[in-house]
Amino acid sequence: MKRTRPERRQGPALVRGQLVTDSTHDQRLLDRQGPADWVHMDPWRVLRIQAEFVEGFGQLAELPTAVTVFGSARTPDDSPEYKTGVELGLKLAKAGYAVITGGGPGAMEAANKGASDAGGISVGLGIELPFEQRMNDYVDLGIEFRYFFVRKTMFVKYSCGFIALPGGFGTLDELFEALTLVQTHKVTSFPVVLMGSRFWGGLIEWIKGSLLATGKISAHDLDLIQITDDVDEAVNIIVESEHNRSKRREEELEAVASQTAEPQ
Template sequence: MKPKITTDSHLLDTVHRHEWKQRDAWRALRILSEFVDGFDNLSDLEPAVSVFGSARTKPGSSEYLLGERLGSALAKAGFGVITGGGPGAMEAANRGAREAGGVSIGLGIELPFEQRLNDFIDLGMDFRYFFVRKTMFVKYSQAFCVLPGGFGTMDELFEALTLVQTKKITRFPVVLLGVDYWSGLIDWLRDRMLHTTKITEEDLDLILLTDDVDEAVAHVIKESEYLRDEASGKKDV
């Protein structure tokens, strides 16, 4: 049964301020243990790509099939596939990866509604804290591929872009799949953010928008090879 009030909610609660001093120091130990579990379970993963998208994507829909093709193509290219572990687009990517013989990972989150880990996961973990889970998505991925989704998907997308923009992480490709779905957002970024100098052309270049799974995976491979060459000192100057 899902709790009506999640662990995150208790941590961020502003109503019971009088409890902060007594409880938050102990909560820090639970947070630490969750980081340790994540590091311990994921540190031996092969190179992986995080795939995000809506939990509400319907099985059999064009978006679901796109997720399956993406998961399959990433697995065949030698990448593990990490998702939020839920239904919809996440299930589609996990399913595609597993059926292609790849490693399928699901990082779930405690919520007061939805959702259990889907049935196509080889390695699954449930997290209490969103910020711990987000760290795992970024730390153990070489790229983000983003299918059509809602607030949670947008959260992960813009967090990744911010981390690259501020150079907290480098050479981290972000691919949006679904031209029709994402074009309005890209237009707004260009016409509003770029036009008013809130971002630069370089910032927009961080995003690849495509409907082509092969193009998306080729972009991820290219960036991964660049990172390998850079790490080994082979990168051309």
């Protein structure tokens, strides 16, 4: 005997059996007295995610070439690390770059402050957290995101390089995401600079002694990371990388033009 189960089409989906609800999405949407839990359903989240991408792309598309600076939100404003962040933001802005941070306090605030003091464009890409963290006062353009992965896309898409000041899990997350993207050629000509050899030195030694020594990475993967204590050197790494990328782009365009040119 053929098994009979209730079924309903919901857009492109077909649901049967216990997955068929007593009401439709339209009913729940139009019922003003109904529950509001529909806003937490995955299909609706897709639209919210889409909206975050659209908003981020729209707000950031016309930025000048930018550099993203990461670092701890817990960096005290009277610390040497904070001072380095201010100097870094200032010199990046003077070199013609917009400065993007996570928009929070600490090292992020320092880089935004430096960029703002230099008259540059200071951007903060915030994230919704379970604890309160307001956008710092030195941000000219601030965008708050619900989803980390949307925010990460904005960091990469609108930056020509990353500079990491000393930081915690969040900084490490962004650092290794960037390194993975560069290693796998998802992004190219993308420098990753670590500021502070004393802070980052142990991590570099671990990478060499554990990852490289056991064959988990290749020797040339170490070249993806550059470490310095000098702000001018960090900025010069970014400038040189951008110059080389522009030069390669021009050469590629010239090659294409020469191949497509009609014979004389």
